[in-house]
Amino acid sequence: MSGGGQVEIVCPQCGQEAFLIREPVYDGFAKVGERRKCSSCGYFFGDEEDPGYKRAEVLDIFDESDRTQKTEVFEDGERGILCRYCRHYVVNPFTQWCGLHRREVEATDTCDEFEKGDENSKEESVI
């Protein structure tokens, strides 16, 4: 081992646990960059290519669970047909009212006869 800071990878090419080797790239005599190589099979990874960092694997798992939690809290799919977005929905100080079915509704109710309305049409139909 040459010094610390070895980067462990699971190489996507050979499937082996290996080290990521950085090799300097020269243009003539000038060093223009580095390229990364698998210590097991010698494959050179492209600049954007993921060499299978072991650490990155763990981070991916955490991201996955974060995303799942957010989806459970927010169900955007139903939002479009809620009574509060319907043109028949009326709010006054005492109740929330469906002008079409002439009954009390909740803002979060859904309805088969939903018609998308806007803020202005609500005000016109206030009883």
Ligand SMILES: [Zn+2]
């Ligand atoms: Zn390899």
